[in-house]
Each structure stands twice: as structure tokens, then as C-alpha cells.
Amino acid sequence: MQHRTRAIWILVFLACGFTLISFNLIQIQLVDHEKYWRMAEANHTHREEIPAKRGTFFDDEGNILAQTQRVYDVRLDGQLMNGNQSAENRGSAAASRRTARYRL
Numbered sequence: 001m002q003h004r005t006r007a008i009w010i011l012v013f014l015a016c017g018f019t020l021i022s023f024n025l026i027q028i029q030l031v032d033h034e035k036y037w038r039m040a041e042a043n044h045t046h047r048e049e050i051p052a053k054r055g056t057f058f059d060d061e062g063n064i065l066a067q068t069q070r071v072y073d074v075r076l077d078g079q080l081m082n083g084n085q086s087a088e089n090r091g092s093a094a095a096s097r098r099t100a101r102y103r104l
Helices: 002-031 033-044 087-095
Strands: 064-066 069-073 099-103
Touching: 002 033
Parallel strands: none
Antiparallel strands: 069 099
């Protein structure tokens, strides 16, 4: 009889332990899912901007395939230009709109 009582107590103790473990797993997987998802994502992702290398590209014989050039787009806005403006003012308006681009 004593062995049977001891076995029942061990069984109850193990059942309570597995019940606690099950509740903790449910808490982690269902309730705190978003929290742990964000933590895992933060541990595995890292954003870093790597600038592109510019320059001249050559083929295996040394011939130039592509070359970096500075290109200017000059634009004039006709609504900003009046007939009484001098040529210097019109040129400065155009110069202020210059943008540099690289073309390969």
C-alpha cells in the first residue's frame, strides 16, 4: 500500500510540473508571440547602406565598357522668367536648378 501511495504522489507531482510547463509554453507562444517575434527579428536583421562603387569598367582586354561622366540637367521655368529680366538673372535661375547625375 505504501508503494502505491508513493507512486500516486509522484504521478501528481509530475502532472503538476507538466501543467506548469504547458502554461508557460502557451504564454510564450500565444500571448507573447509578437514580443518574441520582434526580439528575434531584431537579432537577425541589420540594415547597412553600402555606397555603390563608381568608376570605369573594363573588359578582359582593357577596353572601356562604361565610364562615369558628370551630366548636368539645365532647366528653365518659363513662368519665373519675365521679359524685363536681364540675361544674367535668367542664367542664374537656370544655374540654381542644375543637378548632377552619373551616367554609365
